[in-house]
Amino acid sequence: MKNVDDLIESAAELAARGLSKGEIADELNVSRETASWLVERSDATTQPSDRPQNGPASPGGPQDIHVDWSAIGRDSKRMSAIAEAMADMLAKHGEDVDLTIGIEKAGGPIATLVARELETDLGTYTPAKHQWEEGDIEDLGGTFSRNFAGIRDRECYIVDDTITSGTTMRETIEAIRAEGGDPLACIVLADKQGLEEIEGVPVYSLLQVISVGKEE
Numbered sequence: 001m002k003n004v005d006d007l008i009e010s011a012a013e014l015a016a017r018g019l020s021k022g023e024i025a026d027e028l029n030v031s032r033e034t035a036s037w038l039v040e041r042s043d044a045t046t047q048p049s050d051r052p053q054n055g056p057a058s059p060g061g062p063q064d065i066h067v068d069w070s071a072i073g074r075d076s077k078r079m080s081a082i083a084e085a086m087a088d089m090l091a092k093h094g095e096d097v098d099l100t101i102g103i104e105k106a107g108g109p110i111a112t113l114v115a116r117e118l119e120t121d122l123g124t125y126t127p128a129k130h131q132w133e134e135g136d137i138e139d140l141g142g143t144f145s146r147n148f149a150g151i152r153d154r155e156c157y158i159v160d161d162t163i164t165s166g167t168t169m170r171e172t173i174e175a176i177r178a179e180g181g182d183p184l185a186c187i188v189l190a191d192k193q194g195l196e197e198i199e200g201v202p203v204y205s206l207l208q209v210i211s212v213g214k215e216e
Contacts, residue, residue: 007066011035012042022129026105029162029190032129034064065209067162067190073106082206083113086187089204090118090157093184099149099156101125101183103172107160110189114159121149123156125175127168142175151181158186163205166198173199 007028014024025035072078090097097120102111104126115122127142144151158172169186176183183201191205 008038008042011038015039015042022127023105025129025164029067029069029106029164030064031062031164033062037062063211064164065192065211067192067209069161069189072189073109079109080113082189083110084117085206086110086159086189086204087114087117089206090114090185090187093157097155097157097184099123099151099154099181101156101158101172101176103127103158103160103168104145106162110161111159114157114187118157120157123149123151125172127171129168142171144175144179151176151179153180153182155182155184158183158201160186160188161190163188163191163193163195163203166193166195169203170198173201 007030010028011024014027015021019027021035021039022032024039025032028035028038030038072082097118099122100111100115100118100120101123102108102114102125104124108124111124112122124145124147125142126145156176158169158176160169160172163169169188173183173186185202185204186198187204189205190207190209191203192209194208194210195203197203
């Protein structure tokens with residue numbers, strides 16, 4: 001994706017497929033607020049008079065950074081290389097960890113490869129944002145898939161593609177602890193917040209994305 005217009009078009013396509021705004025946020029690697037704005041903007045631009053005749057739609061909206069890692073995700077060899085680097089960063093926590101949890105959707109495939117590198121079992125967690133449309137996300141809950149390994153009071157790693165606000169990672173940590181598990185570390189491809197830890201759990205990332213600009 002090259003510009004905001006591309007994101008608006010993608011948001012419209014995903015909304016037309018029936019994805020919730022939380023799922024759209026996950027697919028586009030943006031915040032829920034940004035996803036809502038993109039969907040609303042796509043509705044507004046369905047009328048020709050609402051879009052400038054020359055040039056892209058006005059960006060505006062919430063402050064966010066879109067991370068497009070599809071060049072990695074579309075190729076299994078590249079994904080494996082990235083997973084090897086992520087596993088190497090996690091390995092410092094010792095050899096007793098026997099479970100890797102991937103946050104769905106994008107974190108699942110990455111976690112699968114990381115788990116293979118670390119020779120751990122694999123679990124997946126679907127966060128509450130996948131059900132979110134409007135209102136308080138606290139009223140919703142996430143789930144662990146029964147098709148994969150359970151927590152069973154085990155130490156584990158958490159894997160996702162990006163951290164936008166940290167809300168999803170925090171939710172996952174709390175959900176693991178509620179099951180009696182012990183999350184030792186989190187790792188992502190890109191961290192938009194530059195976080196060192198969440199709820200006392202260290203956060204690692206291959207890339208930290210820092211927005212540099214003049215404050216209003």
